[in-house]
Every structure is written in C-alpha cells, then in structure tokens.
Amino acid sequence: MDATPGTNPLAPAPQGTRTVADVVTPELVAQLTKGVAGSGRTANHTPFTGEKLADLPESTPEDVGHAYEQARSAQAVWAQRPIRERAAVLLRFHDLVLERQAEVLDLIQLETGKARLHAHEEIQAVAVAARHYGRKAASYLKPKRHAGAMPTLTRVTELRHPRGVIGQIAPWNYPLELSVGDAIPAFVAGNAVVMKPDTETALTALWARDLLIEAGLPAEVFQVVIGDGPVVGPEVVRHADYVSFTGSTRTGREVAQGAAARLVGVSLELGGKxxxxxxxxxxxxxxxxxxxxxxxxxxxxxxxxxxxxxxxxxxxxxxxxxxxxxxxxxxxxxxxxxxxxxxxxxxxxxxxxxxxxxxxxxxxxxxxxxxxxxxxxxxxxxxxxxxxxxxxxxxxxxxxxxxxxxxxxxxxxxxxxxxxxxxxxxxxxxxxxxxxxxxxxxxxxxxxxxxxxxxxxxxxxxxxxxxxxxxGMKDSGLGRRHGSEGILKYTEAQTIAQQRVLPMAPALGMDDEKYAAFMSRSLRVMKALRLR
CATH class of the missing domain: 3.40.309.10 (Aldehyde Dehydrogenase; Chain A, domain 2)
Incomplete structure (x- = not known):
C-alpha cells in the first residue's frame, strides 16, 4: 500500500501483428463513407500511436439540411412498412454483428484505444439491444385499449406514431453501442435518423450503418454527418423532430436548450461521479x-x-x-x-x-x-x-x-x-x-x-x-434508454376516443342540473365499483 508513482510499472501486453494499414484500407473507407454528405475533408486518428486513420467527408450546415431532407422523404415510406418487417432488419443485423465482429473490434480499438475485451462489451450491448427490440417492438408499439370516460359508452385506443427524423449526437467513448445501439429502437419505431458521431470514432458508426443497410434498412433512412461539434451539432438539433444526446453535462444543457426552443423532445445521458x-x-x-x-x-x-x-x-x-x-x-x-x-x-x-x-x-x-x-x-x-x-x-x-x-x-x-x-x-x-x-x-x-x-x-x-x-438522475441526464421507455420516447402518443349511444352532455330530456346530478351519482358508483 506504500507504492509511489512509477515504483511498480505495469507490464505492456503482448502486441498483435495487424497494423492500421491492414485494417483501414482505402477500399474500406470508400465503402463506409459512400453516401455521407460532406463537401469538406477531415481526418481521424488512433490513440495508440497518434497516426491518421482515414480522411473523411466533413459536413457543412447545408449538408446537414440536405441529409434531413433525404431522411424525411425516406422516413415516410419506411414508417408504412409493417413493424414485423422493420423488426426483421434488427434481427438480421444482430446476426451480422456477431458474424463479423472481428472487423468492428479492430475499428473500435483503433479509434478509441481500448482493450479488445472492453471493445467486445459493445458487441454484446448492440446484439442484446437488436434482439430485444427485434422481438419486443411489436408489443411495445401495438395499439392499446384503455377504459373510457363512460364505461361501455366510451371506447378508447392509444396509438403510437413515429416522431419523424431523430437527430442523434453520439460520443467517442462507445462508438458502436452509443451510436447504433440508441438508433435501433428509433428505426424499428418507424423513424429515420440523422446521426453525428464524434469525428475521431466515425468509422465505427459508419461500419454499423453499412451493416444495417446490408440487413435491409433503406440507406436514406440512416444519414450520417461528420464535422466539428460546435458547427454540426447545433444543426442536427435545429432540424430534428426529437434529439438523442450522450455526452458531457455542459454540452447536454446546450442541446436541451436548443431542443426546448423548438418544442421538440430530448433524451440526455450525461456525466457521472x-x-x-x-x-x-x-x-x-x-x-x-x-x-x-x-x-x-x-x-x-x-x-x-x-x-x-x-x-x-x-x-x-x-x-x-x-x-x-x-x-x-x-x-x-x-x-x-x-x-x-x-x-x-x-x-x-x-x-x-x-x-x-x-x-x-x-x-x-x-x-x-x-x-x-x-x-x-x-x-x-x-x-x-x-x-x-x-x-x-x-x-x-x-x-x-x-x-x-x-x-x-x-x-x-x-x-x-x-x-x-x-x-x-x-x-x-x-x-x-x-x-x-x-x-x-x-x-x-x-x-x-x-x-x-x-x-x-x-x-x-x-x-x-x-x-x-x-x-440518470439529477445532472446525469433526462429520459432513459432500454425497455419500453427506450422506444416509446421515439414515438408520439395519440388517443382516439369514440363515444357511443349517449353524448358527454345532457341527453334523454335532462336539463343541465339533472345532467350534473346524474354524472355526480355515476362518479360515486364508479368509485364504489373500484373502476380506475
């Protein structure tokens, strides 16, 4: 317990034989960046050595707007597809992630610098989320019957509609799980997504997009924009129908303010101690x-x-x-x-x-x-x-x-x-x-x-x-991922109430006073019958 800095240097782990050039080939970069809006150029680097990994498209504010236009057009068609078809994309994606995990493990490590076992945590998390929402989305989103204002006379149904285009700002630390992992429930709920990954970990997010397209997701439904956070981030918020953000508490407050100004919803996972x-x-x-x-x-x-x-x-x-x-x-x-x-x-x-x-x-x-x-x-x-x-x-x-x-x-x-x-x-x-x-x-x-x-x-x-x-609670955020909350946040609830036989107003010869007395008696009876 009396150790001082440097007295017990940790041993380096054995080194592998693959290099950056072996993993991040020009062909791979061309494949992953296909369709990414960007009139400029930027680059990302590996923390292991500091060397450049790839040249990437850099999106302008105009590029972000164009990405939203494409996403909106595609979303209207995507939302019309039966939910079982949308869910099937997630289940195929689950299998592809597990089959081709070696590819993305290399990318995650090169972009974040993390150990391979820690990178595999992202594989596990994404596969579990894809399986869960692939199996449960239909249950979460199906129309639900509720008790009406007047038993038997009021028929009430709750519907869930996609919000439209989700603006997602993803962090660098878990570039697979905190990008596509959060987008999965949005897609199966019928939304499109415009995502801004961190530039330094953009290849991982682009790999996930490419794999989802291979699994059957229409390419236009999943748009990626790349660029400096203070430039591109506000544009993602400015066009979104709902915002999903994971990052620092300071930036999360700015995102929340931007969403609030437009009266759109937001979920934030922020810092922790x-x-x-x-x-x-x-x-x-x-x-x-x-x-x-x-x-x-x-x-x-x-x-x-x-x-x-x-x-x-x-x-x-x-x-x-x-x-x-x-x-x-x-x-x-x-x-x-x-x-x-x-x-x-x-x-x-x-x-x-x-x-x-x-x-x-x-x-x-x-x-x-x-x-x-x-x-x-x-x-x-x-x-x-x-x-x-x-x-x-x-x-x-x-x-x-x-x-x-x-x-x-x-x-x-x-x-x-x-x-x-x-x-x-x-x-x-x-x-x-x-x-x-x-x-x-x-x-x-x-x-x-x-x-x-x-x-x-x-x-x-x-x-x-x-x-x-x-x-998170307190300064750690708003909203939740996973479970029912993780998908329902990407939807708008709609209540349809059909009134039958009698109106919600005086009827059958009642004047206002008799109607008020009738409703008062009815309310007492409903409480006695333990109706909710």
Missing amino acids: NAMLVLQDADIEKAAAGAVRACFSSAGQLCISIERLYVHESIADAFVKRFAARTRAMRLGTSLAYGADMGSLVGERQLETVTRHVEEAVAKGAKVLAGGVARPDIGPYFYEPTILEGVEAPMAVCAEETFGPVVSVYRFKDEDEAVELANSTAYGLNSSVWTQDGRRGREVASRLRTGTVNVNEGYASAYGSVQSPMG
Whole structure:
C-alpha cells in the first residue's frame, strides 16, 4: 500500500501483428463513407500511436439540411412498412454483428484505444439491444385499449406514431453501442435518423450503418454527418423532430436548450461521479476483482464506471491491499487481440485531465496506492490505472468527473454514512453495492439516488438488462434508454376516443342540473365499483 508513482510499472501486453494499414484500407473507407454528405475533408486518428486513420467527408450546415431532407422523404415510406418487417432488419443485423465482429473490434480499438475485451462489451450491448427490440417492438408499439370516460359508452385506443427524423449526437467513448445501439429502437419505431458521431470514432458508426443497410434498412433512412461539434451539432438539433444526446453535462444543457426552443423532445445521458459501496460483509476477493472491472474498463472512459469507492473501515485495509495488487498486475497494450487488461486514453485532453486531477490531489496530500503515472513508452495517451486515498473536498478529483482510470478510496463507519456520502454529488447515473446479503444489498441500493444500481457488479448487470430502463438522475441526464421507455420516447402518443349511444352532455330530456346530478351519482358508483 506504500507504492509511489512509477515504483511498480505495469507490464505492456503482448502486441498483435495487424497494423492500421491492414485494417483501414482505402477500399474500406470508400465503402463506409459512400453516401455521407460532406463537401469538406477531415481526418481521424488512433490513440495508440497518434497516426491518421482515414480522411473523411466533413459536413457543412447545408449538408446537414440536405441529409434531413433525404431522411424525411425516406422516413415516410419506411414508417408504412409493417413493424414485423422493420423488426426483421434488427434481427438480421444482430446476426451480422456477431458474424463479423472481428472487423468492428479492430475499428473500435483503433479509434478509441481500448482493450479488445472492453471493445467486445459493445458487441454484446448492440446484439442484446437488436434482439430485444427485434422481438419486443411489436408489443411495445401495438395499439392499446384503455377504459373510457363512460364505461361501455366510451371506447378508447392509444396509438403510437413515429416522431419523424431523430437527430442523434453520439460520443467517442462507445462508438458502436452509443451510436447504433440508441438508433435501433428509433428505426424499428418507424423513424429515420440523422446521426453525428464524434469525428475521431466515425468509422465505427459508419461500419454499423453499412451493416444495417446490408440487413435491409433503406440507406436514406440512416444519414450520417461528420464535422466539428460546435458547427454540426447545433444543426442536427435545429432540424430534428426529437434529439438523442450522450455526452458531457455542459454540452447536454446546450442541446436541451436548443431542443426546448423548438418544442421538440430530448433524451440526455450525461456525466457521472459514480460510487461503489463495499459493505462490511462483502466478499473481499470478489469485490476487489469487481472494482478493477468497474473502475478501469475502457480506461475509465465510461459514463457508468466507478470513480468513488467507499469501503467499510473494518475491511478497508484487507480490501485495499487486494485491490491495489490486482491493479498493479494489469497489463496495458495496443494489441488488436485479446490479452491486454486496459488500453489507452482517447487523446490529449483526457490525458491532461487525468494528470491534473492526480497531480493536484497528491500535491494537496492524497496518497497514490497504485499507478499515478503516464506511460508514453506504450503510447502517447496511456496512463496507469490509479488508486488514490486521502482525497478531500478541495481536490478536483473529489467532485469533478475525471473520465479516466482513476478512483478515490474512502472509508466509512456505517451504511447510513456510506449512503449519504454516495449521494453527495450533483450526478446520479450509476452506483454499485457489494455484500453477501442480497436483500441487504437491494435495500441499500434503493436508497441511492442513481438511475441504475448494481449489486455485486460494477455496471454491466444493469446496463445489460435491456428490458429495464437505464439513465440518470439529477445532472446525469433526462429520459432513459432500454425497455419500453427506450422506444416509446421515439414515438408520439395519440388517443382516439369514440363515444357511443349517449353524448358527454345532457341527453334523454335532462336539463343541465339533472345532467350534473346524474354524472355526480355515476362518479360515486364508479368509485364504489373500484373502476380506475
């Protein structure tokens, strides 16, 4: 536990033999960018080395408008197709993703710098979402009968109509799952999508578009625009019938303001400062292994990863010893193959934030238990998975989202204190509870103010349970993905009420006073009959 920065350098993982040139060929780039509106040129780069991956079309505001025109024309036809046909596209896409996963795993790694196993999490998430909405969309969207104002006399049906064209702004950290994974329910609900992926991870999103077209989605229904966020992003919002955004809380507020000005709906998954609680009766070995996954998957560049770790004081020493040992044993690498435990940060900005948070905390008295140093010997943006202790409120790492492989360990005396500490943040996206008592874990979980809580897992259990909603409370966002909410948000509800025999007005010779008395008696009877 007395490790200082650099005293336990992590071993690089074995390297693969494939190169950028082997994966990102001119033929592949030409295929993926076909049909992308863009009169300019831009480029993306790999965090592993900093070298350029591909030249890409750069969209202008006019290009965005043209993409929406094409999408609107195609959407009207797409929405008329039976839902079973739209759902069949998703199920074919599910199979294609699994069959051709090696292609996109290479792209995800090259564009994000993450380890291959962490890239495979995106394969899993997209396949599960495609299967779920491919099987359940018809049930979610079917017309529903409701009780009417007057029993038997009022027949009510709820219909669900597609909103039209969804404007989607996707982030760089999970370029497959947080692009096409969010678009899947929009498509099966009958919408078109105009997506702006992050430029640095655009190839992955374009690969997913190409595969969906192969699965049967009309090409015009899925438009991609590429360009600088402050230029292209507002244009995506300006034309959309509904906006789906995943990214920072600061940018999310701007997106929400733009959507509100046009009176269109918006869903936002934003930042987090997620907490993990290790209770007194937790299995220390399992909790330590789980903490490694929860804190350092995708180098901590995951909205739902853990950045605050609260451990009961009676087991804290034993837990930290095991957690730090597992962390120091992790292998970092750039291989396009399985074997590395963690990859790179995505770029200079993330490296600067991580470095600033760690160095400031140490300067103000925090202690490094593992990691704490950059690893330019492996790649320009590599940083060792880092554990801090002694973090206090004046330090930026205490409250600000780091979005990197850094976790702060705190000790608590009782569960009430732990819950209070975990909730003492403006964010409310995800949290984790570790205990050998399932009932106790669920009870503590219910007191945490986060959209998802995992018991004896860091984040994957809740996120992978796609029949249930996933999203944030407080400054972590609005709306939900997954489950019924994840598809119904892309629809407009319409109520059709048919009145039969008697009107909702005086009839059968009643004057106004007699009608009012009749309706009052009827309301009392309906309550007595326990009608809803």
